[in-house]
Amino acid sequence: MKIFKRSFSLFFFIVCFSSQTEGAIEIDLNSLSKTPKFLSEFGFFEDMKNQTPAVNVHPYSLVSPLFSDQTDKLRFVYVPEGEKLSYVKNKVFIFPVGSTLIKTFAYLNKNGPLEQQLLETRLLINTNDGWKAISYVWNEEQNDAKRAIAGATIPTSFVNSQGDLVAVRYRAPNQNQCKECHQVNKVMTPIGPKARNMDKNLIYQSGEMNQLLYWAALGWIDQKLDSHPIASYTDVNASLDDRARAYLDINCGHCHIPGGSADTTGLYLNLIEENQEKLGIFKKPVAAGRASGNLKYSVVPGHPDDSIMLFRMKSLDPGIMMPESGRALADDAGIKLIKDWIDKL
Amino acid sequence: MKFLKLSNQFIVGLLFFSGSLYSAVQIVQPSENAYEDIQEALILAEPGDVIRLTAGIYNLQDSLSLDVEGVQIEGEGMNQTILSFAGQQSGAQGLSVTSDNVTLQDFSVQNAKGDAIKVKGVTNIKFLRVKTEWTNGPNPQNGAYGLYPVESTNVLIDGCVAIGASDAGIYVGQSQNIIVRNSRAEFNVAGIEIENSYYADVHNNIATNNTGGILVFDLPGLPQQGGHHVRVFNNRSIGNNTDNFAPEGNIVGEVPRGTGIIIQANSNVEIFDNEIGDNDTVNIAVVTYGNETDDNTYYPHPKSIQIHGNKFGPTGYNPDTSKGELAQILFDLSGGNMPDIFWDGLLPISQLIFGQPDHEKMIISNNGDASLLAIKPIGYMVPFLEPAILDINEFDGKISPLAKVEFDENF
Numbered sequence: 001m002k003i004f005k006r007s008f009s010l011f012f013f014i015v016c017f018s019s020q021t022e023g024a025i026e027i028d029l030n031s032l033s034k035t036p037k038f039l040s041e042f043g044f045f046e047d048m049k050n051q052t053p054a055v056n057v058h059p060y061s062l063v064s065p066l067f068s069d070q071t072d073k074l075r076f077v078y079v080p081e082g083e084k085l086s087y088v089k090n091k092v093f094i095f096p097v098g099s100t101l102i103k104t105f106a107y108l109n110k111n112g113p114l115e116q117q118l119l120e121t122r123l124l125i126n127t128n129d130g131w132k133a134i135s136y137v138w139n140e141e142q143n144d145a146k147r148a149i150a151g152a153t154i155p156t157s158f159v160n161s162q163g164d165l166v167a168v169r170y171r172a173p174n175q176n177q178c179k180e181c182h183q184v185n186k187v188m189t190p191i192g193p194k195a196r197n198m199d200k201n202l203i204y205q206s207g208e209m210n211q212l213l214y215w216a217a218l219g220w221i222d223q224k225l226d227s228h229p230i231a232s233y234t235d236v237n238a239s240l241d242d243r244a245r246a247y248l249d250i251n252c253g254h255c256h257i258p259g260g261s262a263d264t265t266g267l268y269l270n271l272i273e274e275n276q277e278k279l280g281i282f283k284k285p286v287a288a289g290r291a292s293g294n295l296k297y298s299v300v301p302g303h304p305d306d307s308i309m310l311f312r313m314k315s316l317d318p319g320i321m322m323p324e325s326g327r328a329l330a331d332d333a334g335i336k337l338i339k340d341w342i343d344k345l
Numbered sequence: 346m347k348f349l350k351l352s353n354q355f356i357v358g359l360l361f362f363s364g365s366l367y368s369a370v371q372i373v374q375p376s377e378n379a380y381e382d383i384q385e386a387l388i389l390a391e392p393g394d395v396i397r398l399t400a401g402i403y404n405l406q407d408s409l410s411l412d413v414e415g416v417q418i419e420g421e422g423m424n425q426t427i428l429s430f431a432g433q434q435s436g437a438q439g440l441s442v443t444s445d446n447v448t449l450q451d452f453s454v455q456n457a458k459g460d461a462i463k464v465k466g467v468t469n470i471k472f473l474r475v476k477t478e479w480t481n482g483p484n485p486q487n488g489a490y491g492l493y494p495v496e497s498t499n500v501l502i503d504g505c506v507a508i509g510a511s512d513a514g515i516y517v518g519q520s521q522n523i524i525v526r527n528s529r530a531e532f533n534v535a536g537i538e539i540e541n542s543y544y545a546d547v548h549n550n551i552a553t554n555n556t557g558g559i560l561v562f563d564l565p566g567l568p569q570q571g572g573h574h575v576r577v578f579n580n581r582s583i584g585n586n587t588d589n590f591a592p593e594g595n596i597v598g599e600v601p602r603g604t605g606i607i608i609q610a611n612s613n614v615e616i617f618d619n620e621i622g623d624n625d626t627v628n629i630a631v632v633t634y635g636n637e638t639d640d641n642t643y644y645p646h647p648k649s650i651q652i653h654g655n656k657f658g659p660t661g662y663n664p665d666t667s668k669g670e671l672a673q674i675l676f677d678l679s680g681g682n683m684p685d686i687f688w689d690g691l692l693p694i695s696q697l698i699f700g701q702p703d704h705e706k707m708i709i710s711n712n713g714d715a716s717l718l719a720i721k722p723i724g725y726m727v728p729f730l731e732p733a734i735l736d737i738n739e740f741d742g743k744i745s746p747l748a749k750v751e752f753d754e755n756f
Contacts, residue, residue, distance in 0.1 A: 150384035153407070171435050175388050176410035179443070186466065258568070264465065264495045264519060266566040277566060277639050284636060285594050286564060289459065289489020289512045292594030308594065318408075319458030319488055324437035 025054075025078060029098040032127045039121050039136040039145040044078060044102055049142050051104055051118070056081065058218070060211055062192045063200050063232050064246045067331040068105060069168050070160055071119065076102040077193070079220055087223045090272060092190050099126045101190055105172075107158035114159050120152070120172040121145050124182070124190055131188035133178035150174050169328050177325050185259035196271075197250070199229035230271065233337060244341035245271055247334055251323065267298060280309055281345070291320040301345035310338055368393035375401035380409070387411045387418075398452055400425035408436020408457075414444040420452025423476035423506065430457040438463045438493075439477075442470065446756045449475050453506075456480055457488045461510075464494040469756040472502045479509030483532050483590045487511040491533065495519050496569070499752040503527055511590060512597050513538035514555070517545065519569040522752045525550060534591040534600065535560045536582070541567055545575045546750040556589040557600040558582030558624070563610035564596060565634065565643035572611040576747050577619065582606055583658070584623040589668050599635075601626045601672045602665035608647050610634045612705075615651045615747045622658015626665050626672045627683065628715075629655075631707065633691040635669075646692055648705040653744050657685040657715045678725075678733045679718050686712075686737070690720035697722055709740035 026043045027036060036042060046052045053059060057078045065073060079085070083096035095101075101124040107117045118138040125132045136145035137152045151174035157167045182188050198211045215221045230249065231242035238246075253270030255262035265286050268278045277283045280298030285291075285308055293311040300306040312322040313335050321327070371386045371394060373379075383403065386396050392415035400421040405428055411418065418440075420426025430439045439457035442449070442464040453476035454461040461477035464470050477491030491507035494500045495518040505528040507514030514533035517523050523545035529552075530536030536552030538560040539545045545561075552558035559582050563572040582605040591598040600607065603625025608614050609632050621628040629652060634645035661683020664672040675687055686709060692701060709717065717737040724730035 149388050150381045151407075169434060171407070174384055174410070176412045176441075176443070179412060180410075261465070263568055266568065282637075283566065284596065286567065286596075287460075287489055287493075287495075287512070287516075287518070288592075288595060289510075290485055290487070290592045291459070291489070292592050294593040296594045317458065318433055318435050318437060321437075324459075325435060328435065 025056075025100075029078075029080075029100060029125050030128050032125055032132060035134060035147065037147050039123075042100075042123075044076065044100070048144060049118075051106075053102075057102070058214075059202065059204070060193070060198065061200070061202050062197045062250075063230050064197060064250045065192070066250055067327060067334055069170055069327050069329045070107075070158065070166070071105040071170075072108040074104040074106060075192070078102065079218075083220075084222060085215070085220045087195060087221065087225055089226050090194070090196075092192075092194050093221075095126050095190070097126050097128055100124065101193070107156070109159045111159045111161070111163045114157065114165075117156060117158070118142050118145070119154055119156070119170055120148070122173075122178070124188075131182070131190065133175055133182060133188065135172050135175070135178065137172050148172055148174070151177065166329070171325070171328060173325060180261045180325060181254050181323075183261065184254075184257065191250075191254045194230075195225050195227035196230040199227065200232075234333070240337075240341055240344055244337055247337055251331075251334065255323070280307075289319070291315075291322075293320070299342055299345070302343060304339040304342040307342050310335065310342060313338060368395065370395045370397055372397045372399060374399045375403050379403040380405050380407050384409055387413070387416075390416045392416065392446075395419060397421075398426045398428075402427045402429050404429050404432060405439075406432055406434045408433070408438050408441065410438075410441045410443070411447060412443045415446045416444070417448040417450070418452070419448070419450045422451050423453045423474050426452040427455055428452060429455045431455065433458045439488075441465070442467065445469055447471070448473065451475070453478060454491075459488045460490040460493045461488060462492055463490070464497055464500075466496045467494075468497065469499045469752075470494055470497055470501070471754070471756075472505050474504040476506040477508070477510070477514070478506070479511075481509070483509060483511075483534075483587050485511055485590050485592050489513075489595075490516045491530075492516065493518075494523075498522055499756075500524070501754055505529075506531075507536075508532050510534065511592065512595055513560070516540065517542055519567060522750055524548075524750055529553075530555060530558075532587055534587075534589055534597045536585065538562060538597070539572070539575055540564065541570050541572050542575070543569075543573055544750050547575070547577045548579045550580045552580065552582045553584050554587050555585040556587050556591075556602050557597070557604040557607055558585040558621070559606045560597070560600070561606075561608045561611050561614055562596065563634065563643075565638040565640035565645070570640075570643055573613045574747055575611060575614045576750070577606060577614070577616045579618050581620045582624070582628075583620065586623070586625045586663075589665070599669040601668045603627070603660070603663065605629055605660070607632065608650060610643075610645050610647055611650075612644075612648045613747060614647070614649070615653075615744075617652070617654045617744075619655045620658070621655055621685075622660060624660045625663040626661060627675060627687050628657050628660045628685040629687070630671060631686070631688040632671065633689055647707075648701070650707045651744055651747075652686060652707070652709045653711045655712050655715070657713065660685055674720070675718060678720065679735075682716075684718040684735075685715040686717045688717075688719040690722050690725075690733075692722075706742070707740055708742040708744060709737055710742060710744065712737070 080098040086094040137148040152172040154170040231238040231246040233247040248269040249271040256269040315321040437459040439454040448471040450473035479487035489512035510533040513535035514530035521543040536555035605621035605628040719734040725732040
C-alpha cells in the first residue's frame with residue numbers, strides 16, 4: 001500500500017476508513033464535494049511518475065484515438081467495486097456513478113534523446129450530478145500534477161516518430177473547453193469508450209487479452225454486445241472509406257453531431273451519418289467566415305484542395321483551424337488520409 | 346492572483362452590507378496574467394455573480410468562455426474596458442457563452458481571430474453597450490461575426506456597436522424571441538443579420554457603411570430553418586457602400602455593395618418606418634435562396650412580406666454588378682432607372698401559373714414616391730411578354746401588423 005504513505009492526511013483517512021477494501025480510492029467520487037488540488041490525492045496511481053495504476057485501476061486503449069499534437073495517451077479506468085457498465089448500441093458505455101476515466105497526455109520520447117514528459121492528466125468522473133471534467137498539469141519534478149482551472153500553456157519540444165525534434169505550444173484545456181467536446185445536448189459524456197472503439201487486444205500485466213473480454217472478466221459487462229470494431233485509421237489494410245470515416249468520427253464527430261457544439265453548422269461527421277450533404281459533400285459553409293479559405297464547399301469529391309474540410313485541417317490559425325481546440329500542430333497523417341479519401345470520392 | 350484578493354474583500358463586503366448571500370462582485374484588473382485571471386473567475390463564478398473588468402486593455406492569447414448561469418460580465422464602458430485578441434494563439438472565438446441568464450455589458454472585444462462573442466444554445470442573453478471591432482477596417486482577414494448569439498431563446502442586443510466583421514456585425518442565427526435595438530453596425534459585410542430565426546424585432550438601429558445594411562435570411566440544411574415573424578422598423582440603413590470583402594463561399598459574399606435591406610426566403614416579415622437611402626445598388630431586395638440544395642424540407646421563397654411607411658433616399662446610382670446576378674438583372678430590366686424595391690418574383694411553378702394564395706402575397710404600401718421592380722419570371726423567359734412589374738400600386742393592400750416581440754428582460 002505504497003500509495004497511502006504519500007501524506008499524513010491520507011494516512012489519517014485510512015485509519016478512519018480502514019474497513020474499505022484494498023486499493024479503494026480515497027476520494028468520494030460520487031459527490032466530489034471538494035475537488036482535490038493534486039492528482040495524487042485520488043490514489044489512482046501506485047507510482048505517479050511511472051504511471052503505474054493502483055490495483056483496481058485498469059489501463060485501456062482505443063482503436064482510433066483523437067489527434068492531440070502527437071501526444072502519447074495513457075488511459076485508465078476506475079469502476080467502483082461490484083458495479084457494472086451498461087451497453088447501448090453505437091453509444092459510449094454507461095458507467096456507474098463513481099467511475100472515472102483517467103487520461104494522461106505525455107511525450108514519451110521513445111526515440112530519445114529527450115526524456116519522457118508528462119504534460120497533463122484529465123479526469124472524467126461520473127458523479128451524482130453527472131460527468132465532471134477536471135484537468136491536472138504535471139509539475140517539473142514529474143511526481144504530481146496540480147489542478148489547472150484555467151488550463152495551462154506548456155511550451156515544450158518532443159521527438160516525433162521520425163526522430164525529429166518538434167516544438168509545440170501545448171495547451172491543456174480549461175474546464176469549459178472540456179465541455180465543448182464532451183457535451184451533447186448539454187449533458188457531459190465520455191467520447192472514447194464505445195464498444196466499437198474498445199474492441200482490440202491490450203497487453204495487461206496478466207497477459208494479452210481483448211479489452212471487452214477483459215472488462216467482462218472483471219464483471220463490468222454482462223450483456224451481449226451488438227458491435228463491430230471501428231477501423232483503425234492507421235490500418236492500411238482497412239478500406240479508405242472506413243479509415244476516413246473512423247478518423248472523422250473520433251476527431252470531429254463529437255462536436256459535429258446533432259446536439260453537439262458544432263451542430264449550428266449542419267455538418268455532421270459522426271460515424272452513423274449517411275446524408276451526403278450533411279457529411280459536407282457539396283455543402284456550402286454557414287458561418288465559416290475567412291475559414292472558408294475562399295472555397296465554396298466543405299468537400300468537393302475528387303478535389304481535396306478545393307475542400308474547406310482539408311483547408312481547415314491544415315491550418316494553424318486559431319480563426320480557421322479545425323478542431324477549434326486541442327491542437328497546435330497539424331496532423332500530417334490525418335491530412336493525408338482525408339486528402340486521399342476526398343480524392344477518391 | 347491579485348483579483349482573488351480583491352474579490353474576497355468584495356465578497357465579505359457584500360455579505361455584511363447588502364444582505365445578498367448569493368451574489369458577489371469579482372473584480373479583475375488588466376495584468377500580464379489577464380487570461381488566467383478572467384478565465385478562472387469565469388469558471389469559479391457562482392450564479393448571480395458579477396465579474397467586473399476594470400478599465401484598460403486586456404491582452405489575451407487564448408479564447409475566454411463562460412458556462413455558469415446567471416453571471417454578469419461587465420466592463421467600465423465599451424471604450425474603456427477592452428479585451429484585445431490581437432495576439433490570440435488558440436480558440437475560435439474571443440469570448441464564448443454557453444450558459445443561461447447571462448448579461449454582457451460595457452466592454453469591447455477587439456481583433457478576435459474568429460468570431461468576437463459567440464453565445465450558443467442559451468435561454469436569456471443580454472448584450473448591453475457591448476462593442477465588437479476589428480480595428481484595421483474592412484478586411485477579409487477579419488473574423489466572421491461580431492455579436493453572435495445562435496440557437497438561443499430570448500436574445501436582447503441593446504446599445505451595441507459592431508465594426509469590421511467579414512460576415513455580419515450583429516448576427517442572430519437559429520434563435521427565437523430576439524430584440525436588436527439602439528445599436529450601430531458599420532463597415533461589416535452585413536450590418537445586422539437575422540438568419541433562420543423566429544420572432545425578431547430589429548428597431549432603432551443604424552446600419553451604415555456596410556456592404557448590406559440589414560439582412561433577413563434563411564438557409565437550408567440547418568437544425569432550425571423556415572425563418573418567420575421578423576419586424577424591421579425605425580432603423581436607418583444608409584450609405585451601405587463598402588465593397589463586399591467576405592471570403593468566397595460564404596452566403597453574404599453574394600451580397601452586392603450598396604444594399605439597404607435584403608429579405609431572403611423567410612415568411613411574415615414586416616419592414617416599416619425605416620429610413621433607407623444612399624445605397625449604391627438597391628434600397629430593399631426581396632429574393633429567393635438561389636443555390637442548389639438537396640434539403641427538401643426547405644422553402645426557398647419569401648412569402649407574406651409587408652413593406653410600408655418607409656422613407657427612401659437615392660439609390661441605384663452605382664450598382665455593384667461584381668457580386669451575384671442581382672444588380673446586373675436589375676440594371677438591365679430597369680434600363681438603368683434603378684428602383685427602391687426589388688423582388689425577383691420567383692415562386693413555386695404552380696404559383697407562377699395559378700397565382701399565390703392571398704395571404705402569402707407581398708404588400709407594399711405607403712412608401713412615399715418609392716419605385717419598384719418585380720420580375721415576372723414567365724415574362725422574363727418568354728420573348729415579347731412583359732418581363733417585370735414596375736407599378737408599385739399593384740402590391741398595395743391592407744397591412745396586418747405582426748405582434749411585438751416581448752420577453753422578460755429583467756432575468
